[in-house]
Amino acid sequence: MKKQFIFVLDLLIIASSLTFGLKGYRVWFNQVEAIKVHVRPNDPGLQKSWVFNQKDALDALDAWKIERGNKKVIVAIVDTGVDTTHPDITANLWKNPGENGSYIDPQTGKIKNKENDGIDNDGNGFVDDVHGWDFSTSSHHITDEHGHGTHVAGIIGAQANNAQGISGVSPQVSLMILKYYDAKASGSDNLKNSIKALEYAVRQGAHIINYSGGGPQYVKEEFVILKEAEEKGILIVAAAGNEASDIGERQYFPASYELSNILSVASIDQEGHLASSSNYGKKVDVAAPGESIYSTLPLNKGGYGLMTGTSQATAFVSGVAALVLSQNLSWVEKKAAPLIKNKIQKSVKKLSTLTNKVLSGGKVSALKALENNI
Ligand SMILES: [Ca+2]
Ligand SMILES: [Ca+2]
Numbered sequence: 115m116k117k118q119f120i121f122v123l124d125l126l127i128i129a130s131s132l133t134f135g136l137k138g139y140r141v142w143f144n145q146v147e148a149i150k151v152h153v154r155p156n157d158p159g160l161q162k163s164w165v166f167n168q169k170d171a172l173d174a175l176d177a178w179k180i181e182r183g184n185k186k187v188i189v190a191i192v193d194t195g196v197d198t199t200h201p202d203i204t205a206n207l208w209k210n211p212g213e214n215g216s217y218i219d220p221q222t223g224k225i226k227n228k229e230n231d232g233i234d235n236d237g238n239g240f241v242d243d244v245h246g247w248d249f250s251t252s253s254h255h256i257t258d259e260h261g262h263g264t265h266v267a268g269i270i271g272a273q274a275n276n277a278q279g280i281s282g283v284s285p286q287v288s289l290m291i292l293k294y295y296d297a298k299a300s301g302s303d304n305l306k307n308s309i310k311a312l313e314y315a316v317r318q319g320a321h322i323i324n325y326s327g328g329g330p331q332y333v334k335e336e337f338v339i340l341k342e343a344e345e346k347g348i349l350i351v352a353a354a355g356n357e358a359s360d361i362g363e364r365q366y367f368p369a370s371y372e373l374s375n376i377l378s379v380a381s382i383d384q385e386g387h388l389a390s391s392s393n394y395g396k397k398v399d400v401a402a403p404g405e406s407i408y409s410t411l412p413l414n415k416g417g418y419g420l421m422t423g424t425s426q427a428t429a430f431v432s433g434v435a436a437l438v439l440s441q442n443l444s445w446v447e448k449k450a451a452p453l454i455k456n457k458i459q460k461s462v463k464k465l466s467t468l469t470n471k472v473l474s475g476g477k478v479s480a481l482k483a484l485e486n487n488i
């Protein structure tokens with residue numbers, strides 16, 4: 115258990131300090147259902163994101179004409195936690211049905227909320243785990259001191275059309291927040307906690323797990339839980355890692371496990387070239403944007419900013435996977451992972467720059483993954 119946990123993060127630039135004074139109250143699905151008009155969302159931060167401004171980068175705006183996600187789709191984020199107070203994130207946090215809602219305390223006659231009553235209402239071994247759990251401190255406080263988890267969460271599922279910040283690739287989704295990483299903890303403790311986080315995701319009903327981390331060693335316990343995920347049809351979207359290596363030769367786990375439910379992701383820049391730090395090779399399935407990505411940060415780190423790495427590329431693909439599953443909700447009953455993976459792999463846009471760099475030879479397109487010709 116000496117696996118070194120390497121964060122898939124090269125660079126953090128806190129680039130923006132948008133204020134949160136203006137709150138929009140329009141709800142995306144109301145607009146879609148009522149008007150059926152496809153307009154660009156009113157989130158001002160999208161202007162700062164090349165992924166949404168550059169035609170062809172991910173085709174997200176065109177994809178939203180077909181599908182904008184669904185709260186029934188649960189994406190677990192195994193990372194550094196999240197700023198649960200962030201106005202672009204809060205609405206899309208997963209709510210554990212067993213730790214949500216109120217009741218009358220039979221002893222006092224007072225109303226209590228399950229999410230903060232200090233009781234493990236659903237008996238799953240975790241007290242007040244309404245949005246997820248922090249395995250680094252064994253607590254329901256999933257606060258993100260680092261920034262990485264909040265950035266990843268925003269890429270996948272920041273709230274759209276609330277007149278602030280950005281939009282995630284899947285503007286409607288339920289984000290299950292599983293914190294494991296503690297900068298002060300040992301590599302083996304972080305690894306142990308990451309496996310507990312995976313166990314929670316697999317047993318609490320996540321459909322997609324975003325895993326923007328990894329390391330060079332095969333770990334049996336990690337393989338076992340990811341195998342259980344495979345049997346349940348849960349998709350693992352895994353970062354290829356940032357060592358500029360071929361992970362067919364120099365393995366990087368979990369991306370390198372031989373499991374059919376793992377979709378591994380390399381990072382590309384604005385020109386469609388493999389990012390200089392990105393891992394690559396036949397064990398990497400697809401590529402997605404990962405350079406200078408604008409997304410949410412904890413409010414005490416400015417609220418929004420740029421990060422670079424295969425972590426960010428992975429999150430974009432998790433967002434696309436959430437859109438694909440939202441479009442095909444019946445797949446949940448049929449073991450969704452191979453079906454989603456097939457859609458995303460087969461619908462990539464081939465790029466000469468990615469030949470022999472990723473197995474599919476291309477970059478993910480949210481639009482093409484939703485089109486019905488695959
Ligand atoms: Ca509980
Ligand atoms: Ca409770």
Ligand SMILES: [Ca+2]
Pocket residue numbers: 157202272273274275276277278279280281
């Ligand atoms: Ca927004």
